[in-house]
Amino acid sequence: MALHGQRVAAVVLILAIGLVFVAVLGYLGVAVFFAEVMTRSKRRRVQGTPDDLGLRFQDVQFLTSDRLTLNGWFMESPGARATVILIHDRGGTRADAEQGLLQLQADYVRRGFNVFGFDLRGRGESSGRRDHLGATERLDVQAALAYVRRRAPQAPIVLHGFGFGAALAIEATPRASDVAGVIADSPIASMRDLLAYEHRRVPDHLFVVACWLARRLFGGDADALAPIDVVDQISVPVLFIHAQADDVVPESHTLNLAAASLNDRHVVWVHHDFRGHCAYYRRHPREYLDRCMEFIDRIVPARLLSPLPAPRTMQAG
Secondary structure, X not given: OHHHHHHHHHHHHHHHHHHHHHHHHHHHHHXXXXXXXXXXXXXXXXXXXXXXXXXXXXXXXXXXXXXXXXXXXXXXXXOOOOEEEEEXXXXXXXXXXXXXXXXXXXXXXXXXXXXXXXXXXXXXXXXXXEOOOOOOHXXXXXXXXXXXXXXXXXXXXXXXXXXXXXXXXXXXXHHOOOEEEEEEEOOOOOHHHHHHHHOOOOOHHHHHHHHHHHHHHHOOOOOOXXXXXXXXXXOOOEEEEEEEEOOOOOOHHHHHHHHHHOOOOOEXXXXXXXXXXXXXXXXXXXXXXXXXXXXXXXXXXXOOOOOOOOOOOOOOO
């Protein structure tokens, strides 16, 4: 009888260990799934070129410091007063139609600016397979700045970023002495905070494990991109733009960045009673461009060569 009881106890113990093992494997499997989702590249095709808007441009390929090939285009304006580098959002491209980036680039060229648009790694036509959550995309912005310095060395630089791209622009500026100012449309204050917002229904303990696995398995570091930690090091003016009802990047990201900057040269423009993420230019191109030009006029001397055309109103597609 005692021997039988020992055998039963041993079987129960083995079953319990097996169940724990299966539960741990299942937990890790779910965590790996979330880590993969976090770092999955949101690659989309580049739809349209400046030629569609009657603008001359040059296709460009350039290398990052980790030897990745990025694709972009450069539009030159004779006697340009500055070069605007557009940095698209996390899931977009240099010609993002939902945010009207191609038309915005055309508007800048017609107002006397050089414009450089490019695809971040893993997006559009650039190399790369993963979204690294800003850990390596920062190298893309550094490479874009280096290219523009070679191409137009005398012109000051204005960074105009959207969402994820706005966060990258803020991060790059303290180390870029030739950047005259930043236009940050709906910037991310902290990638970890944004991921926590995106996965707010995931238990905290599972989220922490998923972030750790994202870094270990896929090279995506949730803590690498945190403009909130460097914004107080920016001495040049920043124009923060955000919609009050942004369901992708909450308005609090911009408000926290502005509060942490301690710079009275920065400007915060919040679209009250407007819903959307990086969508204000597409809906209200004239007002948006006027505000951007007002900001740029304060930081870059005007060198306009011809009358300014009115921006074209775009219809939602």
